[in-house]
Amino acid sequence: MAEYTLKIRRYDPESGEPAYWQSFQVDLPEHMSVLDGVLQARNTQDGSIGIRCSCQAAICGSCAVRINGRTGLACNTKLSEAQKTARDGEIVVEPMGNFPVIKDLIVDMDAVHWKKVQRVVPWLLPEGDPPEREYIVPPESMIDVTQTMACIHCGACVGACLALEVEPEFIGPAALAKAYRFVGDPRDAQTEQRLRDLAEDPHGLYECTHCFACVEVCPKGVAPMNQIMRLRRKATDDYGIKDPNNGYGHEKAFVDLIERYGTLHEAQLLPRSYGQGSLIRSQIDPSSIKQLAASLPTAINGIKSGKVSPKKALFHPKLPDQKHIRRIYKEIHSKDERLELNLYIVGESGEQEGAMAEGSQES
């Protein structure tokens, strides 16, 4: 048994008063959870503490809160672990960010979470009538989408999302991860439409800033950001959907430059990014020319600061053993299928035992 102090952020909407802090002393074995602590405070000291909770086993998704600033489920955060990041000896428990607060630790998830989930059309859209028996699908595809199926709608990723803080209209990690559950399902017949819809939405697929916050806080290993990246790859590689941020072009530029030179040819990086990877296209595509012109100040600064010199811009040295790097590229390009390492099925000490093969054309 050990004593802990929980500093809980209280808010009583009927009082007319603003939120305030209230500390509770609880006495529990160390392996017990922060939720157990809050419930002990509620059961024995103040029955008005508001927190959603049900299963106490990280499966119902009710109890997502912020503990010492970190979003997560209260029921699977051990008191002893939380004590390590306690502030002034107190475990701080607050409602999640990004959601309006109803009372104490209870937030309103209707608009910020459920509406967004509904936005991605979260039901299967198969083609035509169902077969007599089951649809036949490759077994790996069901194992693959089980990762996003594991989402318990706790909202932790939404609460922790940095892009959402800045842009509340962003569709968000949970809804986009849910979209992958259908895009990755061979029985769904609206893959392209779904991808196009989410890519073209100004607050959709490309608003994620890939900060990893959602991956870190997800209690079920859904890794929403990874699902978003997979959606992006599918959109650009399989359907040629234009990426409004030039992210695709930028990635391609990087990859091609390393193949050619072994190190990054900075002067070519910008134009290639705007030209969807191609130097030639960058000089003839009107939108690319526009963006190049807009980055003239950056280029001038680069020359002024010595980062790029006219000589370096024209002659970029190749690595002495460049052919070994080229060999790696040749090896990967020779494969028919794009191999995606889905790290969710891992072996001992992180060795990958399971690799998801996605049938798609290599570009």
Added chain:
Amino acid sequence: MPQHDILVIGAGLAGQRAALAAAEEGASVGIISKVHPVRSHSNAAQGGINAALNPEDSWESHAFDTVKGSDYLGDQDAIEVMCREAPQVILDLEHLGVTFHRNEEGKLGTRAFGGASAARTYYVADITGQAILHVLYEQLLKHDEVVRYEEWFTTRLVQDDDGRIAGAVCRNIRDGSMELFSAKAVILATGGNGQIFNPTTNALICTGDGIAMAYRIGAPLMDMEMIQYHPTTLAGNGLLITEGARGEGAHLYNAKGERFMEKYAPNKMELASRDVVSRAEQTEINEGRGFPDGTVALDITVVPKKRIHEALREIVMVARDFAGVDITREPIRVKPGNHYVMGGVKTDVDGHTPIEGLYAAGECACVSVHGGNRLGANSLLDTLVFGRRAGRHAARRALGMSMPQASEAHLADEERMIQEIIRRERTGRRVSEIKAELGKTMDKYCAVFRDEEGLTTALETVRRLKEEAKTVAIDDKGTVFNQDCLGALELQFMLDNAECIVLGALERKESRGAQYRTDYPERNDEQWLKHINITRGEDGTPQISYSPVTITRWEPAERKY
């Protein structure tokens, strides 16, 4: 006053399925849940759902396994219905998009499960309940003509002057307002009552609300003494480790390293029916061959690691987060824990109770398909088959009948009752104290092994706690999300359930299925092959009656695994 043809109370698998079925028949439907629908405890079901879908399998085989699993207390007509409809249930779910596991040919794959003579359990890793629940909820989002009342707490059922169901009184948890809902039929889908026991695998919301509400208006409760103790739960917090682990090949060992199931079920070993395995474990523990913390060991390391990560991914996390054990490297300590109630509100095969217009489906109902013991992976099936049947039957009955009259006086009564609880001065015990004592008492005297003395002590305790619950006072005087007040109401529901459970256990002087009386250790078909019903009498006291078990093809035989 909100009005719907059908009012479904509870939005787990049974409730959602009933709502969708009723809507398909053209009825207007309202579905009420005291938590957001995806928080319903159906999401905790891990292992899978049974059906004789394989052409080499047969529904008769599934039905016989279920009958035998029930220790012959199950009603065979209902069991036949369930097993016949099972294959279509699976296919319907798959068509809706459930991400069932596949075999190498891309067809639906199965895993072995307890008490089954063939592998017929279809699954999604070990999150089958969650997967199905979420897919059904997506369908509810799609069918927005079904009105959802999310986070509304139902306090009582309402009847018209002729005793027909007329609706229910519910509280909007968010703002404390109360409404009288008017309906032609009410379908109870409120789940189980595991919170009566401590520890339990059940969530905090499993407080037997619907069972108690039905009981209070005179509906009979059947087989309440049949409480399932699941063989593999974590010591202390009671968390569930799916039977699917044993289905994948895991072994049970005592502290001496013996695979003890050989003594109790030499054929099926770890995959005998749950009551047999739980009794075996408890015997080993009671006779000193368990570990010091009152457990035995479940060794999952015999299952290939890749398979564990694919098919048991949830329990990898549960074991890691709640027990600090890596199940791919070491055995995990488990013991029998409260898990499920086979008993419940008595219904026919269409979910109809003897009270006209009152239906029940899922764990809160007793048809009975599970009799004295439920087979693993039959509960998910039960909720979907009987949820659909109840929804369909209620809707067809509702079309072409007029709305029964519900008196506003009931609403006023409930509002007054709640105000009284909120305003009460503190003279009595706290809700949590009474609940803790109840949980300990039931776990001690009403668990795997029972006897007259223990059960009598339990009954006295429960009755005393019922009295004490009348003066329980709460801290929260507000109206917004007053969870304190709901706790007091749930406590009363729990105590009603507990009283009936203990009475049933005392009444049944034999051992059958999950009920094991050390003072009556044999099964006694001559005197006890019947259901025990408990109905609240006119004077408010529980009245016991019996009803026969329906036998169609399988005469009761000796039950060996």
